[in-house]
Amino acid sequence: xxxxxxxxxxxxxxxxxxxxxxxxxxxxxxxxxxxxxxxxxxxxxxxxxxxxxxxxxxxxxxxxxxxxxxxxxxxxxxxxxxxxxxxxxxxxxxxxxxxxxxxxxxxxxxxxxxxxxxxxxxxxxxxxxxxxxxxxxxxxxxxxxxxxxxxxxxxxxxxxxxxxxxxxxxxxxxxxxxxxxxxxxxxxxxxxxxxxxxxxxxxxxxxxxxxxxxxxxxxxxxxxxxxxxxxxxxxxxxxxxxxxxxxxxxxxxxxxxxxxxxxxxxxxxxxxxxxxxxxxxxxxxxxxxxxxxxxxxxxxxxxxxxxxxxxxxxxxxxxxxxxxxxxxxxxxxxxxxxxxxxxxxxxxxxxxxxxxxxxxxxxxxxxxxxxxxxxxxxxxxxxxxxxxxxxxxxxxxxxxxxxxxxxxxxxxxxxxxxxxxxxxxxxxxxxxxxxxxxxxxxxxxxxxxxxxxxxxxxxxxxxxxxxxxxxxxxxxx
Numbered sequence: 001x002x003x004x005x006x007x008x009x010x011x012x013x014x015x016x017x018x019x020x021x022x023x024x025x026x027x028x029x030x031x032x033x034x035x036x037x038x039x040x041x042x043x044x045x046x047x048x049x050x051x052x053x054x055x056x057x058x059x060x061x062x063x064x065x066x067x068x069x070x071x072x073x074x075x076x077x078x079x080x081x082x083x084x085x086x087x088x089x090x091x092x093x094x095x096x097x098x099x100x101x102x103x104x105x106x107x108x109x110x111x112x113x114x115x116x117x118x119x120x121x122x123x124x125x126x127x128x129x130x131x132x133x134x135x136x137x138x139x140x141x142x143x144x145x146x147x148x149x150x151x152x153x154x155x156x157x158x159x160x161x162x163x164x165x166x167x168x169x170x171x172x173x174x175x176x177x178x179x180x181x182x183x184x185x186x187x188x189x190x191x192x193x194x195x196x197x198x199x200x201x202x203x204x205x206x207x208x209x210x211x212x213x214x215x216x217x218x219x220x221x222x223x224x225x226x227x228x229x230x231x232x233x234x235x236x237x238x239x240x241x242x243x244x245x246x247x248x249x250x251x252x253x254x255x256x257x258x259x260x261x262x263x264x265x266x267x268x269x270x271x272x273x274x275x276x277x278x279x280x281x282x283x284x285x286x287x288x289x290x291x292x293x294x295x296x297x298x299x300x301x302x303x304x305x306x307x308x309x310x311x312x313x314x315x316x317x318x319x320x321x322x323x324x325x326x327x328x329x330x331x332x333x334x335x336x337x338x339x340x341x342x343x344x345x346x347x348x349x350x351x352x353x354x355x356x357x358x359x360x361x362x363x364x365x366x367x368x369x370x371x372x373x374x375x376x377x378x379x380x381x382x383x384x385x386x387x388x389x390x391x392x393x394x395x396x397x398x399x400x401x402x403x404x405x406x407x408x409x410x411x412x413x414x415x416x417x418x419x420x421x422x423x424x425x426x427x428x429x430x431x432x433x434x435x436x437x438x439x440x441x442x443x444x445x446x447x448x449x450x451x452x453x454x455x456x457x458x459x460x461x462x463x464x465x466x467x468x469x470x471x472x473x474x475x476x477x
Contacts, residue, residue, distance in 0.1 A: 001046040003361035010353070010401065013039040014384065017349075017397075028393055029338075032345040036060050036352045043356055051355070059355055060348040067347025068340065070175050075168050075340050077287035079332035081249065082127075084294030087308040087328070088301055089237050090246035091118055095134045096234050097243050104230045107142055108152045108207075109200070111135040116156035116196065117250050124161050124434050131157070132215075132441035134235055140219040141233055148207035150442035151452040152200055155460050158428065159196055162391050163421035163464065164188040166253065166283055168343050169392035170421050176350060176399040177406070179413035182261015182281060185254060187477055188418060195422075195464035203456055210451075215443045239304040241297055249294045256286035295324045346393050350400025373409035374419045374472060377402045378465050381423025390432065391424040398423065414477040418468045425461030429454050 001009070013035050020031035037056060044051030051059070085091055091114060098110040111131040119127040135149035165171040165185055174184045225232050240246075260281020267273050279285060298305045302320055309323050310316040313331060317323055380401050385394030398420045402409075406416055428435055429450065439449040471477060 001043060001356070001358045003358050003365050005046065006043070006356055006358035006361075009039060009042055014397070028390060029341040029345045032342070032349045032393065033060065036063075036345070036349040039349075040352045040355070043352075047357065056352070059351050063348035063351025064344045066351070067172060067176075068344040071168065071172055071343050071347075072340055074166050074171060074283045074287055075343065076333060076336045077284065077291055078166055078168070079336035080328050081253075081287065081291050081294060081332075082335065083328040083332050084291065084298060084324070085118060085249050086312070087305045087323075088246070088249070088294065088298050089240040089304050089308070090249045090294075090297075091131065092134065092235050092237050093240050093243055093246035094118065094250075095131070097247075099138075099233055099235075100230055104142075104228050104233050106204075107138045107144060107233070108135075108148050108204075110138060111149060112152035112156040112196075112200075114156075115153045116160055116193070117247075119157045119160045120164050120167065120250060120254055124157060124437075127157050127161075128154070128434070128437050128441055132438075135442065136214040136219050137235055138233070139214040141223075141225050143211075143224055145207065145210060146212040146214050146443050147210055147448060147452045148204070150212075150438060150444055150448075151203060151207045151456045152196075153442070154438045154453055155199055155456045156196055158391075158425060158434075158457055159192040159460055159464070160188075162395075162424045162461075163192045163418060164254075166257070166287060169390075169395045169424070170417065171283070172343050172347065172392065173395045173399045173420055174413075174417050176347065176396065177403050177413045177417055179417045180261050181283065182258045182264075183414050183477060184417050185258040186262060187414060187471065188421065189254075189258075191418060191422075191464050191467045191471070194467055195460050198463045199456055199460040202459060207452065210448075212443060212448060215441065237304065239301045241301055245297055249290065249297065252293055253283075253286040253290040256280050256289065257283055295328075298324050342390065342392055343396065346396035350396055350403070353397075353400040354404055372469075373411050374415060374465075374469055376405070376409060377411070377416045377419040378423040378468075381420035382426035382461070383423075385424040386427040386429070394424050395420050412472070412477055415468060415472040418477075419465060422461050422464040422468055425457045425464065427454065428457045 016038060017031055017035040020026045020034060021028055037060065040051055040056030040059060041053065044056060094117060095110050095114040098113050099107065102109055111134040114134060115127050115131040131153055135153050138144060139146050139149050161167050163170055165174055165181055174181050260277040263277045264274055305323060306316060309327050313327055315327065377398055380398040381395055384397045385391055402416060406413065435449060435453055438453055444452060
């Protein structure tokens with residue numbers, strides 16, 4: 001198969017994936033399976049040594065299993081950690097920290113930066129739920145439009161979801177492309193926070209032009225206040241943990257993973273310190289320690305944890321250990337399962353793409369076209385996210401396409417990963433379930449959703465891509 005023929009097949013496979021997800025309404029996991037199977041069979045029919053049906057199935061199986069072998073446990077641990085962040089009230093405390101930090105001003109930054117931090121290990125929909133109540137309460141208290149709250153809260157949430165592991169999608173892309181996980185975390189944080197602040201500066205006045213009321217049911221007992229006293233604005237709650245204790249639920253895994261990578265750059269591989277960095281920087285160890293810490297924290301705040309768990313699950317076990325050792329895990333696994341399946345099958349699709357002999361010829365054509373190398377992963381990430389409405393699926397498909405081209409295009413793994421992540425910010429719209437979750441919890445209709453979700457994400461994605469290009473140009477990664 002020629003390079004052009006492979007490109008046509010790739011485009012048709014992506015179109016098939018779009019149709020199955022958007023029109024047929026087939027679950028993304030099986031949509032990816034069908035697209036991978038069809039692509040493998042067609043590709044095999046045009047190759048001199050074509051793949052048989054069983055060989056294509058074997059590729060899909062190995063790709064699925066290989067991806068889950070490296071991704072499965074981290075995703076599950078991240079989901080369990082999310083339950084702990086929710087039940088301990090850590091998200092409320094983090095939000096209050098930002099309210100105090102900004103002295104009651106620019107309060108849209110409180111839920112936005114909370115979402116930015118919480119979304120690093122916690123799934124997007126859960127982060128939306130955690131931060132939407134904060135946004136609604138502050139909207140009512142200080143008469144701030146929910147459009148403004150939504151614009152920056154979901155931008156903060158999606159930036160770390162797209163660019164900072166251990167969020168499943170970007171974690172999988174990092175592993176598929178062989179990027180140093182700690183460097184991706186470190187530079188992902190730097191680039192995404194700058195991108196967020198630039199987006200906020202550009203759009204903050206524009207978001208004031210339309211006032212959208214908060215969700216009535218959420219703020220039924222909340223009164224508006226003209227007071228600028230921080231104490232009147234803080235989100236109240238009983239038996240909440242301290243600020244540092246709350247931040248540690250998020251910071252422990254992030255600092256361990258990122259810190260170990262930077263540490264290993266400065267010490268000898270034969271040193272004991274390098275060995276310890278390898279252990280504690282492992283994503284399973286780091287997330288596991290985060291979960292253990294959050295469980296210990298919960299034991300000091302049992303009443304709030306019990307109340308939150310009962311509100312969510314409808315159960316209140318007599319033995320407190322059942323809350324953290326059973327309920328948290330059961331709820332977390334329920335949330336993690338869809339992400340596990342989609343991530344695994346995304347890896348399978350990427351495996352089939354990488355098996356094409358013509359992909360190296362396609363890389364050569366792209367190199368000769370004069371298109372800047374980093375623009376390729378960015379555009380493919382953007383196109384795939386636009387098409388399938390999933391950062392995880394879009395990012396992993398882009399990784400499968402770009403991975404074999406990196407050497408030819410002169411791209412480093414870290415730059416490629418971050419360019420794909422920025423691309424998956426570009427067109428968040430109606431085929432993304434998260435679009436509707438955010439719209440619902442922030443009281444937006446469809447038109448308002450496109451204004452306050454799609455546009456801010458687009459702006460942030462462009463800013464982040466520019467920053468990736470600049471950093472890559474001066475050889476920072």
